[in-house]
Amino acid sequence: MSDRVRVVQFGAGPIGISCLKTVLSKPSHIELVGVIDIDPLKVGKDVGDILGLPEKTGIIVSADANAVLSATKPDVVLHTTSSFLARMYDQLILCASHGANVVSSTEELAYPYHRHPSISVELDRVAKENGVTLLGTGVNPGYAMDALALMATGVCNSVKSITVNREVNAGLRRLPLQQKVGAGITETLFAEKKATGMFGHIGLVESIRMIADGMGWTITRIEEQLDPVVSKKQVVTPYLTVEKGQVAGIHHHAYGYDGEELLITLDLKMFVGAENPRDEVVAESDPPMNLLVKGGIFGDTATVATLINNIPLVMESAPGLKTAKDIPLLRAFGTR
Amino acid sequence: MSDRVRVVQFGAGPIGISCLKTVLSKPSHIELVGVIDIDPLKVGKDVGDILGLPEKTGIIVSADANAVLSATKPDVVLHTTSSFLARMYDQLILCASHGANVVSSTEELAYPYHRHPSISVELDRVAKENGVTLLGTGVNPGYAMDALALMATGVCNSVKSITVNREVNAGLRRLPLQQKVGAGITETLFAEKKATGMFGHIGLVESIRMIADGMGWTITRIEEQLDPVVSKKQVVTPYLTVEKGQVAGIHHHAYGYDGEELLITLDLKMFVGAENPRDEVVAESDPPMNLLVKGGIFGDTATVATLINNIPLVMESAPGLKTAKDIPLLRAFGTR
Numbered sequence: 001m002s003d004r005v006r007v008v009q010f011g012a013g014p015i016g017i018s019c020l021k022t023v024l025s026k027p028s029h030i031e032l033v034g035v036i037d038i039d040p041l042k043v044g045k046d047v048g049d050i051l052g053l054p055e056k057t058g059i060i061v062s063a064d065a066n067a068v069l070s071a072t073k074p075d076v077v078l079h080t081t082s083s084f085l086a087r088m089y090d091q092l093i094l095c096a097s098h099g100a101n102v103v104s105s106t107e108e109l110a111y112p113y114h115r116h117p118s119i120s121v122e123l124d125r126v127a128k129e130n131g132v133t134l135l136g137t138g139v140n141p142g143y144a145m146d147a148l149a150l151m152a153t154g155v156c157n158s159v160k161s162i163t164v165n166r167e168v169n170a171g172l173r174r175l176p177l178q179q180k181v182g183a184g185i186t187e188t189l190f191a192e193k194k195a196t197g198m199f200g201h202i203g204l205v206e207s208i209r210m211i212a213d214g215m216g217w218t219i220t221r222i223e224e225q226l227d228p229v230v231s232k233k234q235v236v237t238p239y240l241t242v243e244k245g246q247v248a249g250i251h252h253h254a255y256g257y258d259g260e261e262l263l264i265t266l267d268l269k270m271f272v273g274a275e276n277p278r279d280e281v282v283a284e285s286d287p288p289m290n291l292l293v294k295g296g297i298f299g300d301t302a303t304v305a306t307l308i309n310n311i312p313l314v315m316e317s318a319p320g321l322k323t324a325k326d327i328p329l330l331r332a333f334g335t336r
Numbered sequence: 337m338s339d340r341v342r343v344v345q346f347g348a349g350p351i352g353i354s355c356l357k358t359v360l361s362k363p364s365h366i367e368l369v370g371v372i373d374i375d376p377l378k379v380g381k382d383v384g385d386i387l388g389l390p391e392k393t394g395i396i397v398s399a400d401a402n403a404v405l406s407a408t409k410p411d412v413v414l415h416t417t418s419s420f421l422a423r424m425y426d427q428l429i430l431c432a433s434h435g436a437n438v439v440s441s442t443e444e445l446a447y448p449y450h451r452h453p454s455i456s457v458e459l460d461r462v463a464k465e466n467g468v469t470l471l472g473t474g475v476n477p478g479y480a481m482d483a484l485a486l487m488a489t490g491v492c493n494s495v496k497s498i499t500v501n502r503e504v505n506a507g508l509r510r511l512p513l514q515q516k517v518g519a520g521i522t523e524t525l526f527a528e529k530k531a532t533g534m535f536g537h538i539g540l541v542e543s544i545r546m547i548a549d550g551m552g553w554t555i556t557r558i559e560e561q562l563d564p565v566v567s568k569k570q571v572v573t574p575y576l577t578v579e580k581g582q583v584a585g586i587h588h589h590a591y592g593y594d595g596e597e598l599l600i601t602l603d604l605k606m607f608v609g610a611e612n613p614r615d616e617v618v619a620e621s622d623p624p625m626n627l628l629v630k631g632g633i634f635g636d637t638a639t640v641a642t643l644i645n646n647i648p649l650v651m652e653s654a655p656g657l658k659t660a661k662d663i664p665l666l667r668a669f670g671t672r
């Protein structure tokens with residue numbers, strides 16, 4: 001079919017592999033034309049073999065991003081290589097210079113303007129020069145704790161404050177997520193990991209900045225705190241066991257102030273044994289707004305969905321560096 | 337302030353009056369520059385007098401739309417004159433020809449392409465010629481039963497069907513809404529009103545079409561049904577009393593099929609005495625999605641909010657005829 005979107009997958013780690021499976025499940029809408037990854041165990045192999053499919057796809061993983069982009073000229077690149085922008089924004093520039101729109105899972109790209117102002121200016125300039133859209137998004141940041149909160153206020157005349165509560169039962173998620181939140185470790189080890197500054201969720205600050213920008217609010221100070229959730233009982237998951245008194249996961253919370261006025265509260269709990277998993281937006285507003293996603297948004301599969309569902313939206317957006325609040329209304333893509 | 341949005345209110349009926357109150361409550365963000373209405377009781381009067389304000393605003397209601405638009409050159413027109421497009425699309429063309437973006441409460445404009453294809457082509461052409469955006473929206477259609485449902489699917493990889501349930505306690509709403517849903521009339525009178533074809537909610541078909549378009553789904557058949565909700569007990573509202581056995585309100589439901597496959601179900605109940613008011617989106621999807629607005633979106637004030645919150649979005653959108661699914665993410669405007 002000639003109206004299929006030509007897509008390159010850039011990064012074939014766990015999220016990239018999930019993206020590839022979903023991309024290949026939508027053959028009427030998406031044509032996979034290339035895969036880029038630097039892992040020596042994957043380079044040179046057919047994507048079908050990497051995914052464990054019964055048949056080969058004819059798409060060979062390559063470490064040469066420039067060669068893949070030159071040869072395939074994709075409409076959109078699905079980019080899943082890193083959480084951190086400074087490490088890889090040259091990858092985004094390379095995609096843009098080949099005329100490809102990008103949807104990236106990079107958490108820091110979900111709202112990059114504050115943490116990386118000069119990189120943001122550069123990315124926006126290159127995107128506009130090449131007539132493409134660059135977007136960082138995902139479930140969180142990108143949807144559950146920012147875009148959905150903004151959308152909820154769309155029917156409000158006045159809003160004094162916004163609170164978002166996300167509680168995830170990590171016991172239902174894949175092992176890397178359980179490990180990422182520290183399930184089964186001691187409080188002492190949690191404190192050590194926390195001290196490295198590389199532990200916990202990435203994106204609460206980005207989400208606060210996106211909400212504030214969307215609302216036209218000034219934020220003068222952000223406070224962020226990471227605490228362990230200590231398990232009150234033994235919890236057994238398919239992958240591991242958390243004993244009573246061990247760490248079950250993280251409680252990561254952040255607060256956006258204008259002066260002494262608390263405007264935005266983001267409260268994220270991800271732990272095994274969570275009994276009330278949900279996504280909840282509560283606005284102190286007129287009319288009042290209390291929006292609930294029952295059971296919560298299931299991150300493992302939903303993150304991939306968010307990336308793929310943005311494919312048509314980056315194609316129809318005006319060129320430039322965008323965030324979830326700038327593009328047309330998100331919805332599922334390629335479902336029939 | 338020079339960066340305030342210059343707004344003309346076109347239509348000063350009940351919704352228009354509510355818009356004016358909210359517009360005047362946001363003086364740091366919006367400058368009211370003109371009001372158009374044909375009601376002889378309003379023409380020539382100061383808006384302050386019409387709203388019962390202690391002071392005059394200096395804005396006089398005029399019946400001469402062309403003169404007001406010529407003199408004021410607004411950035412955006414808030415348009416609230418009719419539910420039906422064929423009666424007044426010349427008003428939209430007039431606004432566009434004066435270079436004004438339009439946010440309209442006209443229900444048929446929320447998704448006009450199917451019911452009014454030629455008018456839609458004309459409106460899109462004129463909007464693009466004049467570099468402006470024309471948008472019809474509101475709470476319903478425009479948000480609760482279409483845009484919010486689309487947004488909910490944004491984190492889903494596959495979607496088989498979408499159901500939206502909206503239940504409104506009309507007893508908490510203004511008298512015209514209670515009368516609009518037939519509260520307190522007999523079932524016989526309800527049947528007579530229904531037979532006129534001018535009774536019930538306007539917009540379910542538009543909402544189905546918008547969802548289908550957003551999802552890329554083909555709809556071959558729409559079924560729509562209007563039933564009375566008969567009260568099981570006496571209900572007293574501040575405005576009227578519904579006896580047991582009388583009509584309490586409407587149950588308006590619509591179904592979108594592709595062949596024999598039911599894809600979209602919209603179920604709207606608006607009646608006095610509703611005990612579980614809510615807005616609910618349930619997608620048969622992977623991952624599953626069940627989104628709930630507790631207590632429901634309060635239509636009287638929320639409709640006005642939706643119109644005003646779209647002001648900055650029509651200004652930044654690419655020119656043309658747009659619907660709620662085409663513009664950047666809705667959020668509250670001018671709240672601080």
